[in-house]
Amino acid sequence: xxxxVIDDTLKIKISSLTQKTIADFLDSYILSRKYRHLxxxxxxxxxxxxxxxxxxxxxxxxxxxKLYPVDVAKHKGHEDIDVIYEDExxxxxxxxxxxxxxxxxxxxITLEDLVDDHLFDxxxxxxxxxxxxxxxxxxxxxxxxxxxxFQSFFDKELEFRRIKREYVxxxxxxxxSKMTIDVPxxxxxxxxxxxxxxxxxxSAKTIIEPIAHDEKHSLVRCILKTGRTHQIRVHLxxxxxxxxxxxxxxVMDDTIKEMGLCADRLSFYHPLKEEFITVSSDIPKDMAL
Numbered sequence: 360x361x362x363x364v365i366d367d368t369l370k371i372k373i374s375s376l377t378q379k380t381i382a383d384f385l386d387s388y389i390l391s392r393k394y395r396h397l398x399x400x401x402x403x404x405x406x407x408x409x410x411x412x413x414x415x416x417x418x419x420x421x422x423x424x425k426l427y428p429v430d431v432a433k434h435k436g437h438e439d440i441d442v443i444y445e446d447e448x449x450x451x452x453x454x455x456x457x458x459x460x461x462x463x464x465x466x467x468i469t470l471e472d473l474v475d476d477h478l479f480d481x482x483x484x485x486x487x488x489x490x491x492x493x494x495x496x497x498x499x500x501x502x503x504x505x506x507x508x509f510q511s512f513f514d515k516e517l518e519f520r521r522i523k524r525e526y527v528x529x530x531x532x533x534x535x536s537k538m539t540i541d542v543p544x545x546x547x548x549x550x551x552x553x554x555x556x557x558x559x560x561x562s563a564k565t566i567i568e569p570i571a572h573d574e575k576h577s578l579v580r581c582i583l584k585t586g587r588t589h590q591i592r593v594h595l596x597x598x599x600x601x602x603x604x605x606x607x608x609x610v611m612d613d614t615i616k617e618m619g620l621c622a623d624r625l626s627f628y629h630p631l632k633e634e635f636i637t638v639s640s641d642i643p644k645d646m647a648l
Contacts (some may be wrong), residue, residue: 363471363629364426364447367484369631373423374408381406384422388630390511397571398424398508419647421505425505427485440473444638449511450474450487451625451638454501456617460492474503490517491524494589496606499526499622500640517586523626526581526591527570529619529646530600530608534577540565546589553607554589556597563587565594571648576603576614577602578648591620 363377371549379382381404386397395413397403398582399423402410407419426447436581441453452474459469474487487503490513502522504510547553564584571578577600581591589608595601596608603612603619626637 360631360633361569367425367427369424369426369447371424373417373419373422376422378414379417380413381411382413383416384417385413388512389508390515391508394508394511397428403428413587422568424508426508428507429486437468439478439639440470440477442477443640444636445507446629447505448629448631449513449627450477450503451500452497452503453479453516453640454493456496459495460489460501470501471503478505489521490514491586492591493622494620496618497526497620497622498617499620500524500625500638500644501615501622501627502627510640513627516628520584520586520594521628523624524583524622525624526583526620527642527646528579528591528595528612528614528621529603529648530595531575531581531603531612532577532600533572533574534567534568534579534600535568535572536600538567540567540598542594542597544590544593554587554593556593561585563590563594565591567595573648576612576648580645615643617643619646621646 361372363370378387399413403425404411404414405423406553407421442450443453444451454470458648461471462469471489485505487505488506488510490502493499493501504513541564543558543560545557545561547555557624562585566582568580569581590610592602592605602610603609603615605618621642622637623642626635628635
């Protein structure tokens with residue numbers, strides 16, 4: 360697809376599209392029925408500066424679409440964030456341990472607040488939304504959509520496991536061979552904050568690959584095949600290798616500062632660039648073995 364973004368408008372060369380009508384284009388990329396309707400109703404999509412209707416044929420030179428219908432507001436007194444990747448549709452940032460991705464109803468600062476500040480300070484348009492979350496204690500990469508029109512596209516990619524996420528965990532004990540943990544997980548009936556291995560729970564599968572180890576600890580790569588709450592944390596605890604400094608399932612150890620779980624790799628399909636992009640980050644220095 361040949362395209363450029365000018366200010367807040369996506370401009371696509373129609374000859375580079377495979378779709379034949381506006382409806383085809385919207386159904387391929389704008390998966391939210393609400394936003395497909397709004398783009399037409401509010402005259403936010405056009406062919407060669409002529410407002411488009413759903414049944415119009417894509418027979419002009421350029422298709423134009425407004426990308427950012429809502430401007431971001433500035434918050435005050437917040438910290439900077441580490442932006443690992445950013446383009447016109449999305450950004451990937453590194454979340455520190457102890458920070459919520461989005462609000463749980465309290466007044467504490469969230470990663471979404473910090474992303475809003477970044478967009479405001481960089482004179483970007485739009486308000487970003489997280490496509491997935493990390494536990495508060497976990498650090499690492501979080502994927503945001505910068506436009507609501509493509510948010511449903513990325514939501515669907517996550518649902519069907521086409522957004523791939525990998526983690527590195529610092530655990531108790533020696534792991535020196537690859538393994539697959541395939542046991543179901545359910546809510547702990549005795550503690551609402553916790554999950555447990557439970558035969559009637561949801562299926563859960565994690566691939567574990569050793570990276571390094573010493574006499575007391577191992578560093579392992581964790582590849583999710585499902586995405587259950589606390590999945591890696593519960594699975595590693597279940598096999599007798601709990602994550603260091605995990606307050607729910609692990610053991611406390613002053614060899615590292617935070618909980619030993621870092622989301623360090625993320626790959627996704629970019630609908631405009633029409634390619635897979637892989638983003639990675641360094642793990643905390645104190646987790647290295």
